[in-house]
Amino acid sequence: MSIAEILSYGFIQRALIAGTLIAVLCSVLGVFLVLRRLSLIGDGLAHVTFGSVAVSLIMGINPLYVTVAAIPLVMLSSLGILKLTDKARIYGDAAIGIVSSLGIACGILLASVAGGFNVDLFSYLFGNILAVGDTDMIIAALLFIVVMLAIVFFYRDLFAITFDEDLAKCSGIRTATINTVLVLMTALTVVLAMKVVGIMLISALLILPAVTALQVARSFKTTIIASCCFATVSVTIGIFGSFVLNLPTGGFIVIVNFIFFILAFTWKYARKAKG
Amino acid sequence: MAVELLKIEGLWVRYNAAEVLRQISFRVAAGDYVGIVGPNGSGKSTLIKAALGLVGGERGDIALFGTPLASFTEWRRIGYLPQRLRFFNPNFPATVEEIVGLGLLAGKQLPRKLTREDRQAVEKTLEFMGITDLRKRIIGELSGGQQQRVLLARSVVGGPELLILDEPTTALDPETRDRFYTLLRDLNRDQGTTVILITHDTSSIGTYASRFIYVDKEIIFNGTFDDFCHSEEMTNLFGAYAQHLICHRH
Numbered sequence: 001m002s003i004a005e006i007l008s009y010g011f012i013q014r015a016l017i018a019g020t021l022i023a024v025l026c027s028v029l030g031v032f033l034v035l036r037r038l039s040l041i042g043d044g045l046a047h048v049t050f051g052s053v054a055v056s057l058i059m060g061i062n063p064l065y066v067t068v069a070a071i072p073l074v075m076l077s078s079l080g081i082l083k084l085t086d087k088a089r090i091y092g093d094a095a096i097g098i099v100s101s102l103g104i105a106c107g108i109l110l111a112s113v114a115g116g117f118n119v120d121l122f123s124y125l126f127g128n129i130l131a132v133g134d135t136d137m138i139i140a141a142l143l144f145i146v147v148m149l150a151i152v153f154f155y156r157d158l159f160a161i162t163f164d165e166d167l168a169k170c171s172g173i174r175t176a177t178i179n180t181v182l183v184l185m186t187a188l189t190v191v192l193a194m195k196v197v198g199i200m201l202i203s204a205l206l207i208l209p210a211v212t213a214l215q216v217a218r219s220f221k222t223t224i225i226a227s228c229c230f231a232t233v234s235v236t237i238g239i240f241g242s243f244v245l246n247l248p249t250g251g252f253i254v255i256v257n258f259i260f261f262i263l264a265f266t267w268k269y270a271r272k273a274k275g
Numbered sequence: 276m277a278v279e280l281l282k283i284e285g286l287w288v289r290y291n292a293a294e295v296l297r298q299i300s301f302r303v304a305a306g307d308y309v310g311i312v313g314p315n316g317s318g319k320s321t322l323i324k325a326a327l328g329l330v331g332g333e334r335g336d337i338a339l340f341g342t343p344l345a346s347f348t349e350w351r352r353i354g355y356l357p358q359r360l361r362f363f364n365p366n367f368p369a370t371v372e373e374i375v376g377l378g379l380l381a382g383k384q385l386p387r388k389l390t391r392e393d394r395q396a397v398e399k400t401l402e403f404m405g406i407t408d409l410r411k412r413i414i415g416e417l418s419g420g421q422q423q424r425v426l427l428a429r430s431v432v433g434g435p436e437l438l439i440l441d442e443p444t445t446a447l448d449p450e451t452r453d454r455f456y457t458l459l460r461d462l463n464r465d466q467g468t469t470v471i472l473i474t475h476d477t478s479s480i481g482t483y484a485s486r487f488i489y490v491d492k493e494i495i496f497n498g499t500f501d502d503f504c505h506s507e508e509m510t511n512l513f514g515a516y517a518q519h520l521i522c523h524r525h
Binding site for chain 2: 035037152153154155156157159160162163164166167168169170171172173213214217218219220221222223
């Protein structure tokens, strides 16, 4: 089957558009999260998303709007992680662990109350980008615009707090506000990415392109650009490859991302060895 | 009367149950070059962090440029170089140029864009610090001394009126350290920058600082270098020989 033929399918076009939007968001946010050692926040919020989806399904919300319905709870949980870290003086990874396990526990309990794991909930766990509909695309596009505008607007503040929070404070940057913006944008992105790679693999989309870019980039700006490139190319190859080989798309995207990471890592060390 | 850039009155700082600072009061006027010295764990760094609002005081009043710390917003008037960056990641992918540019964000409105003048200021500061050739290098690839110079460049690029430096010479070799002290003296003398310098290097601070504060959880001495050299209390504290060494260089 030729590329033109594959591209003629509406579901492939939608998958490519939605996948690219989400890949860009995840890869940009991922750079800030990885450098701030908050990589696993994506995983934690994904587990909360699982709980939120269970709540939405048990409430009988139309599956088309489950993504939107999950947003408030996931955003609240992201703020909960911040508060636990800041006010309760619990380490970030422990705070993520608490919120994450609470999310998954609620999801399992609700699924059990609803009569066991039903197919809908299971599909959110592993995602299916090829099933992205027009409504999903519109939601993805709107959230993409919101998150990207926030990133552009707060770019220098995000850069400053990522480099050093104390120095950022002494530059008059409201670090608490910027941290809140960062986790809220992550929450939105995680909910959005759930359709692409599924709840189980979201953190891979946030972490892998960023750490791959860190192997090759020569400035902060180029790290972000390289991260976007690795993520979008991985998603594109993942969609085409999984379609041709009839394999799960989410898993395929993550494997392509991982191959890029290994290549970049090897390149970095080969370059170092050459001196 | 000289303008007070920093005023601390009755500051107490406690970490959990441990008392770190007690009853600290002092003032820094425009044009001062203040050296803060004291043994390890004496609370010198905590004192500066409290003055900048990075550490909360248990009680006491702090004012920067005449404004209470809680409502102070003119951060572009202050340059700060910490002893070490609490969040520093050695693999951080930013270039020297990008890091120095961060020193210009204070006082800018969101989205805090850097102008052409800002880029020129970065260029000029890199040149002034003798690190122009490092501008495209990633900060994590530099030696400790080079990183220190980059961070100092970041703290002076905005032309601050008050420069606060916490043990800035620990990673520097003797030659770079002397150059660094000369540079601080020039900033203080020629550009009128007020300097607060925390250091262990009492002999060098004697050469440059106009005032000397000895801290050991509380202020033990606060005065001019000449006062220090003639203080019997300091002779008892340091011993006559050590005092002589410090004052002799001065």
